[in-house]
Structures are given as structure tokens and as C-alpha cells.
Amino acid sequence: MGVGHHEAAWRHPRTEPARLTDVRHYQDLARIAERGKLDSVFLADGVALHGNVAHNALGGLEPLTLLSALAAVTDHIGLIATVSTTYNEPFHVARKFASLDHISGGRAGWNIVTSAGEAEAGNFGVERPAHAARYARATEFLEVVRKLWDSWEDDAILGDRVRGHYADIGKIHAIEHAGEHFAVRGPLNTSRSPQGHPLLVQAGSSEDGKEFAARYAEAVFTAQQTLAEGQEFYADLKGRLAGYGRRPDELLVLPGISPIIGSTEREALRLEKELEDLIIPAYGLAQLSHMTGIDLTEDALDEPLPDVPVETEGAQSRRKLVVDLARRERLTVRQLLGRLAGGRGHRVVAGTPEQIADQIQEWFLDGAADGFNIMPPILPAGLSDFVDHVVPELQTRGLFRHEYEGRTLRDNYGLARPASQYAARQELVVAG
Amino acid sequence: MGVGHHEAAWRHPRTEPARLTDVRHYQDLARIAERGKLDSVFLADGVALHGNVAHNALGGLEPLTLLSALAAVTDHIGLIATVSTTYNEPFHVARKFASLDHISGGRAGWNIVTSAGEAEAGNFGVERPAHAARYARATEFLEVVRKLWDSWEDDAILGDRVRGHYADIGKIHAIEHAGEHFAVRGPLNTSRSPQGHPLLVQAGSSEDGKEFAARYAEAVFTAQQTLAEGQEFYADLKGRLAGYGRRPDELLVLPGISPIIGSTEREALRLEKELEDLIIPAYGLAQLSHMTGIDLTEDALDEPLPDVPVETEGAQSRRKLVVDLARRERLTVRQLLGRLAGGRGHRVVAGTPEQIADQIQEWFLDGAADGFNIMPPILPAGLSDFVDHVVPELQTRGLFRHEYEGRTLRDNYGLARPASQYAARQELVVAG
Numbered sequence: 001m002g003v004g005h006h007e008a009a010w011r012h013p014r015t016e017p018a019r020l021t022d023v024r025h026y027q028d029l030a031r032i033a034e035r036g037k038l039d040s041v042f043l044a045d046g047v048a049l050h051g052n053v054a055h056n057a058l059g060g061l062e063p064l065t066l067l068s069a070l071a072a073v074t075d076h077i078g079l080i081a082t083v084s085t086t087y088n089e090p091f092h093v094a095r096k097f098a099s100l101d102h103i104s105g106g107r108a109g110w111n112i113v114t115s116a117g118e119a120e121a122g123n124f125g126v127e128r129p130a131h132a133a134r135y136a137r138a139t140e141f142l143e144v145v146r147k148l149w150d151s152w153e154d155d156a157i158l159g160d161r162v163r164g165h166y167a168d169i170g171k172i173h174a175i176e177h178a179g180e181h182f183a184v185r186g187p188l189n190t191s192r193s194p195q196g197h198p199l200l201v202q203a204g205s206s207e208d209g210k211e212f213a214a215r216y217a218e219a220v221f222t223a224q225q226t227l228a229e230g231q232e233f234y235a236d237l238k239g240r241l242a243g244y245g246r247r248p249d250e251l252l253v254l255p256g257i258s259p260i261i262g263s264t265e266r267e268a269l270r271l272e273k274e275l276e277d278l279i280i281p282a283y284g285l286a287q288l289s290h291m292t293g294i295d296l297t298e299d300a301l302d303e304p305l306p307d308v309p310v311e312t313e314g315a316q317s318r319r320k321l322v323v324d325l326a327r328r329e330r331l332t333v334r335q336l337l338g339r340l341a342g343g344r345g346h347r348v349v350a351g352t353p354e355q356i357a358d359q360i361q362e363w364f365l366d367g368a369a370d371g372f373n374i375m376p377p378i379l380p381a382g383l384s385d386f387v388d389h390v391v392p393e394l395q396t397r398g399l400f401r402h403e404y405e406g407r408t409l410r411d412n413y414g415l416a417r418p419a420s421q422y423a424a425r426q427e428l429v430v431a432g
Numbered sequence: 433m434g435v436g437h438h439e440a441a442w443r444h445p446r447t448e449p450a451r452l453t454d455v456r457h458y459q460d461l462a463r464i465a466e467r468g469k470l471d472s473v474f475l476a477d478g479v480a481l482h483g484n485v486a487h488n489a490l491g492g493l494e495p496l497t498l499l500s501a502l503a504a505v506t507d508h509i510g511l512i513a514t515v516s517t518t519y520n521e522p523f524h525v526a527r528k529f530a531s532l533d534h535i536s537g538g539r540a541g542w543n544i545v546t547s548a549g550e551a552e553a554g555n556f557g558v559e560r561p562a563h564a565a566r567y568a569r570a571t572e573f574l575e576v577v578r579k580l581w582d583s584w585e586d587d588a589i590l591g592d593r594v595r596g597h598y599a600d601i602g603k604i605h606a607i608e609h610a611g612e613h614f615a616v617r618g619p620l621n622t623s624r625s626p627q628g629h630p631l632l633v634q635a636g637s638s639e640d641g642k643e644f645a646a647r648y649a650e651a652v653f654t655a656q657q658t659l660a661e662g663q664e665f666y667a668d669l670k671g672r673l674a675g676y677g678r679r680p681d682e683l684l685v686l687p688g689i690s691p692i693i694g695s696t697e698r699e700a701l702r703l704e705k706e707l708e709d710l711i712i713p714a715y716g717l718a719q720l721s722h723m724t725g726i727d728l729t730e731d732a733l734d735e736p737l738p739d740v741p742v743e744t745e746g747a748q749s750r751r752k753l754v755v756d757l758a759r760r761e762r763l764t765v766r767q768l769l770g771r772l773a774g775g776r777g778h779r780v781v782a783g784t785p786e787q788i789a790d791q792i793q794e795w796f797l798d799g800a801a802d803g804f805n806i807m808p809p810i811l812p813a814g815l816s817d818f819v820d821h822v823v824p825e826l827q828t829r830g831l832f833r834h835e836y837e838g839r840t841l842r843d844n845y846g847l848a849r850p851a852s853q854y855a856a857r858q859e860l861v862v863a864g
Contacts, residue, residue: 018591021623048621060623065496065531069500071501072502087523088524092479095494096497124523125616159449169485172481172485188481189478189482190491190493191491
């Protein structure tokens with residue numbers, strides 16, 4: 001979101017960085033996405049000022065507040081907000097997503113992240129938490145949030161004005177959670193929302209991240225550079241679901257793709273070059289240093305990436321991707337910066353609408369993707385180009401919907417609405 | 433908000449309790465309030481299911497997400513959300529309000545509360561905090577939030593695309609707060625919002641509450657039953673401002689009033705009686721028991737309120753108000769329930785639009801109020817009656833605006849926009 005996924009987007013003449021905090025800019029984007037029958041808009045987020053604001057358009061809006069304002073002007077598009085489990089309380093998070101789900105008529109999704117960075121830890125007065133500790137907390141956090149979402153059964157509200165019975169309190173449950181990280185009595189003070197559970201999304205590709213996704217996630221955003229890597233990730237993740245009693249189709253794999261679209265290939269490459277020319281090396285170097293853990297200076301620009309260990313504490317899957325990319329394509333640091341500037345590790349594809357559609361088709365039919373996270377380099381132009389030119393091409397090929405399947409995000413993703421765990425328990429008692 | 437401030441509102445034929453989680457209901461209310469040129473809508477809140485949901489319409493929406501959705505369909509009305517300092521982190525709260533302030537074009541307000549209840553503590557795995565500890569935390573919380581709101585100076589964003597300078601990082605400040613309750617590095621990752629600081633509102637009337645209000649609040653919601661009590665509270669609070677280097681007009685006192693409006697006095701009294709007849713004694717008794725700390729049963733309904741100590745740990749100002757009311761008017765428990773059902777301790781006035789306007793005029797001109805928190809017994813009908821009949825009467829008397837004074841909530845409240853404390857510091861250096 002913002003003014004585009006290319007790090008130099010804000011300098012391109014077809015963007016308006018002054019609109020970074022203008023809600024109408026995001027409402028326009030959501031309406032364009034809805035015109036294109038896209039499933040959802042997704043807001044990445046962190047709880048610190050990341051990156052060098054001297055050279056990039058940072059300091060935008062908070063996702064949950066923003067998505068409510070988008071809900072008010074749209075009817076179908078899903079609304080997915082990133083919220084961390086690391087510095088939050090499950091009661092607050094469960095309630096805000098339940099509320100967004102009510103407000104949007106069942107279109108809320110939660111991209112669950114943990115917060116790894118120094119900068120984020122510094123805003124909450126704690127030491128940077130270890131990788132395993134973050135996932136242990138996240139796991140218990142999810143258990144609590146799901147209990148809270150289930151704490152009102154679907155038919156708890158009677159609304160009997162004559163007798164004065166508003167709710168059947170036998171169907172509103174204290175959750176009495178008492179675990180290692182959280183003690184939460186419940187119930188939630190917002191009734192069960194249209195989707196039952198807002199959609200659960202996850203994006204970490206570390207070993208812990210994949211296990212977490214296999215257990216809880218219903219959609220996974222992932223950065224994969226090559227078809228082979230995409231297929232491997234897809235098969236790996238889908239294969240883990242059975243371990244949690246889930247079917248492969250209960251989780252959708254959505255690799256990121258940044259499409260640089262031109263009406264001719266030459267026009268697309270010209271746009272790509274325009275953006276590359278606007279890159280500020282100092283900005284990208286700082287990002288790359290942060291990502292790889294290597295202190296890189298301008299002197300290193302035309303050298304290959306120095307040797308670094310690529311696996312540390314089982315985490316940092318993005319670091320491995322970046323180092324592998326540099327090695328595989330024998331890129332200098334400057335060339336690597338150009339590749340990363342487009343999508344921070346996500347795949348960048350420049351071409352005509354047909355060429356973009358070819359790439360999407362290949363990954364979709366060859367077992368690397370159930371869908372895609374479309375990350376236009378510049379906004380709104382890159383999104384309207386995608387919606388007006390790539391979507392019709394995909395529709396013609398029979399690969400994309402002409403109309404939304406339903407009213408909720410779950411309907412459009414083809415995912416079931418979960419039952420309340422408390423209702424299920426009651427039914428078992430009745431059946432037994 | 434909800435379906436009305438009378439506890440039996442949900443049973444009245446002119447409300448629709450099924451709309452409790454329907455955002456369009458609240459959007460309708462906000463539009464009616466805006467049609468009446470009211471300053472703001474205000475959402476009370478707590479982080480537990482308070483009251484007995486068996487007999488009242490509870491379990492509605494979370495304020496911050498809801499207000500963003502109201503911002504999207506209104507242009508002038510202020511949007512005030514209640515958020516507690518007790519179980520939150522200042523970084524999250526500062527950011528969400530800054531975001532709402534951007535989204536609404538400068539119409540955000542924060543009603544600052546602390547969380548005293550057992551039920552709330554139980555949702556966050558802690559013991560119920562002591563009164564003084566809650567206010568100590570709240571005070572430091574406010575200091576941190578204000579620093580974060582100031583961390584981007586007004587002119588920090590350059591947006592210089594040609595040179596590639598997005599922001600002047602000399603004007604974006606780490607706050608480096610290190611206190612007893614919080615350590616927060618900053619800066620905020622949302623740029624400075626239209627109002628600089630979203631409006632600060634407070635509602636506690638205990639001794640600590642009044643000191644906190646005198647130090648930070650720009651508007652105070654309060655429950656006062658009689659003109660004399662209202663005048664005393666008003667003078668008391670205004671008198672405390674000088675101690676914090678503030679002028680009396682930097683804080684607005686807004687007593688609550690629940691107007692039961694009829695085109696004749698008889699019609700108003702009939703509506704009041706209709707609502708009284710819908711009261712469920714068991715519900716009110718539980719609320720009153722909670723409020724007074726006395727265990728009251730149905731046997732006690734036609735007796736006077738038992739003797740209780742009215743001052744405990746310097747807090748519980750609402751308890752004192754309730755006990756004083758029962759004593760002063762020699763009410764039985766049943767009569768007291770009727771009085772409290774309308775406004776939970778706020779003043780209930782039944783009458784014609786002219787009679788309501790008389791009451792408002794008296795308190796306003798006689799030093800008990802700068803404005804009022806209008807709490808209609810049933811919604812939306814009670815609000816549209818107020819807007820269509822009481823507001824024109826007040827306008828005719830020259831007591832209320834015909835048009836909004838400005839675009840921000842501060843403009844309409846007549847309050848100044850605060851400068852960034854970091855900018856001020858820099859100017860002092862330059863001046864020195």
C-alpha cells in the first residue's frame with residue numbers, strides 16, 4: 001500500500017506522496033481493487049519507524065483504523081490488517097478484529113506477525129525477544145483469541161423484548177484461559193462476528209513460521225523468487241497441514257508478485273528503468289545491511305555480496321532468500337539493490353499484461369500458488385493497470401472470477417466458517 | 433450510544449436492538465448529530481462484558497474501529513473514543529489516535545479512563561490495580577503519548593522528490609522516555625496529525641481524577657444531579673487549572689443530561705413512564721449493588737437504601753452521587769432504580785423542547801456547564817428529537833451555533849492546537 005511497493009515510488013511523477021496519510025487515497029485504492037474483483041487489500045505494518053525516513057515516504061496510517069474507514073466505502077473487498085502478537089494483549093486484538101468483522105459485514109482478516117526488531121522492542125521497554133519465545137507467545141495468543149471469538153455462540157442473542165431476555169447466558173462463555181503467557185477470563189464484550197473467526201493470515205517462512213501457519217493460518221503470504229522455490233514451499237507447507245488434522249485446501253498459498261506493466265514490453269522495461277534510476281543507494285544499502293546483518297557501505301556497491309552465514313537461530317528466512325538470489329544470479333551489491341527495491345525480496349515481473357498473466361498462470365497451474373499478493377510498484381496507477389489489463393486477461397483464460405462468490409472474505413477465499421468451540425462441545429454432550 | 437442511554441431502551445418499540453453491531457446504525461446517529469451541528473459523538477467503553485447481558489443489549493462494537501467507519505461518512509462531527517491507560521501500551525494508543533485524527537481530518541478525541549473493575553483485570557491476567565496506582569500509570573502514560581504525538585514536528589516532511597529528501601530527520605525525534613512504568617524510544621511511526629494532539633477528554637470525578645483533568649484534560653464529562661452540585665464541581669475544577677499553568681477556558685466542563693422529550697410535558701412523562709415500566713428490577717439491582725458495594729435483593733425494593741460508608745480510598749465518586757441522591761430525595765430502592773435507569777447517575781430531564789432548553793440555559797448561564805453530554809434515552813429517536821426540536825430552540829435563544837466554526841474538533845470546541853514540545857525547545861534555543 002502507501003504510494004507503491006517500489007522503494008523509490010514516492011519519487012516517481014505518477015505517485016502523490018502527500019497522500020500518504022490521506023484516507024481518500026486508500027479508499028480510491030480499495031475501490032479500484034473491488035472493481036477488479038480482487039479478494040482483499042492487505043496492509044503490512046510494524047510498530048516502529050522502520051527504514052530511513054530521510055529517503056522514503058514513511059509514517060503512514062495504522063492498519064485497523066484505516067481498514068474500518070475502507071469498510072465504510074466498499075461492499076466486497078476483504079480487509080486484512082497486520083497486527084503483532086508480541087507487544088499486544090489478546091483481548092484487545094480479538095475485540096478489534098471482531099469489531100472490524102462486524103463493521104465490514106464479514107470481511108476482516110488478521111495477518112499475524114511477531115515483532116523481531118530492536119526498534120520495535122525499544123518502543124515497549126523490553127529486550128528484543130528470541131525467535132522461539134516469540135512463536136511460543138504467538139501460539140498461546142492465537143489460542144486465547146480463538147476462544148474469545150468463540151465465547152459468544154452464534155445463537156446466543158435472543159433479543160426477546162417482550163420477556164426481557166436479551167441473551168441466553170448459557171451460550172456466552174467465560175473462557176477461563178490460564179497459560180504460560182496469558183490469563184484471560186472472558187467472555188469477549190463484542191458478540192460473535194459474521195465470519196465467526198476473521199480470516200487468519202500468516203507470512204513468516206522460517207521453520208517455526210511454517211509450523212505456525214500449518215496449525216492456524218488460512219492464507220499465507222510468501223516471498224518466492226523462482227518457480228522451483230515456489231513449488232517447494234507450496235508442497236512443503238501443504239504437506240504440514242495433515243499433522244494438525246487439516247486438509248490441504250484449508251490454507252491458501254499466496255506468493256508476492258510485483259508486476260511492472262506496460263502496453264508493450266519496452267514500455268514496461270522503461271518504467272522499471274525509471275524506478276531504478278530513482279533509487280537512492282544509501283537507502284537501499286541501509287535496508288540491505290539490516291536484512292543481511294552485513295554492514296555495507298557505498299564502496300561495496302560494485303562488488304559481489306560478501307560471504308555471510310545464512311542461517312541464524314532458525315529464523316531470518318528473508319535473509320536466506322536475498323543471499324541465495326545474489327549468489328544464483330551473481331549480482332553485485334548495486335544490482336541486488338535494484339532487484340530488492342522493487343519488492344523487498346518478492347518477485348518482480350516486468351512485461352505486458354499477457355506476459356504477467358503467463359507468469360501468474362504458470363505458478364498457479366504448476367503447484368506454486370493458490371493466488372497471489374499483488375504488489376504494484378506505484379499506486380494507484382500500478383493497481384489500476386493490473387485491474388484494467390491483467391484481470392481481464394486472466395478472466396478470458398478462465399483463471400479468475402467475473403463476480404464475487406459471496407459477501408464475506410471466507411466466501412470469496414472458499415474457506416468454511418468455523419463453528420464455536422463451545423457450541424461443538426455442547427453438541428458432543430447432546431450426541432453422547 | 434448503542435440503542436439508548438436508558439437501560440431498558442432495547443425493550444422499547446422505537447429502538448432496534450438487532451442494530452447494536454450494525455455500523456449503519458451508528459453512521460445514521462453520527463449524521464443526525466452532524467445535522468444538528470453537535471460537536472462530537474462520544475463512545476463510552478470498557479474492556480470486559482459489564483452488566484448482565486441476560487437483560488440488556490450488550491456486546492457492541494469497539495470504539496476506535498467504529499469511529500473510523502463514522503469518519504468516512506461525516507465531515508464535521510468530532511469522534512471521541514474511550515480507551516483505558518490501564519491495560520494498554522502508550523505507543524499503540526498514540527498511534528491509533530494519530531491515525532484516527534488523520535483519517536477524520538482532525539476530528540479525533542480520546543476519553544482517557546483507567547480500569548478499576550475486577551472483570552477488566554481478569555481479562556488481562558492481573559490483580560485489580562489500586563486507585564492511586566492507576567492514576568500514577570495514567571499520568572506517565574499521558575506524558576509518553578504526548579511526546580509521541582510531538583515526535584514529528586509539523587514541518588518535518590519535505591517531500592522533495594527531485595533531491596530525494598522525504599523528511600528532515602532533524603525534525604523527527606526519538607523521545608527516549610524512561611520512567612517508572614514505561615520505556616519508549618520513539619519516534620511514532622505515524623506523522624503528526626491535523627490537530628497535533630487529538631483532543632484529551634476525561635471523566636473521573638474523584639480527587640485524583642480532578643487533578644488529572646486539571647493537568648491534561650481539555651473537556652470533562654461529569655455526572656451532576658443538581659445545579660448547586662454542578663456549580664460546585666465547575667468552580668472546583670476550573671480553580672485547579674492555574675496550578676498547572678493553564679487558563680480556565682482551556683478546559684470545558686460538560687455535564688451529562690438525558691433529555692426525555694415530548695411535544696407536550698404529558699407526552700414526555702408518558703415516554704418516561706413507558707421506559708420505567710420496561711425496567712427489569714433484577715438488572716438494575718445488580719448494577720446498583722455493583723455501584724454501591726451493597727448486596728441488594730428484591731426484598732429490599734420498597735425499603736430505603738441501607739446505610740453505607742460513602743468514601744472509600746478517595747475514589748468511587750459515582751457511589752457518593754448515588755447515595756446522596758437516595759438520601760436527599762428519600763427514595764426507596766425501587767425509586768432509585770428508576771432514577772438511575774435513565775442515565776446511570778447522570779441527570780434525567782423530562783419535558784418539552786422549551787423545558788429542556790430552559791434547563792440547559794440555566795446550567796450554562798449560571799456557571800455549571802460549558803456544554804453538555806447529551807445522552808438520549810432511546811436511539812436514534814431521542815437524538816433526532818433533540819436535534820430537530822431542542823437545537824433550534826437553543827439557536828433561537830442565541831445559545832448554540834448555526835454553523836460549525838471550523839474543520840477540526842479543536843476548532844469547534846474553541847481550543848488551541850498545541851505546538852510540538854520538540855519544536856518549542858528548538859525555538860527557545862534559537863531565541864536564547
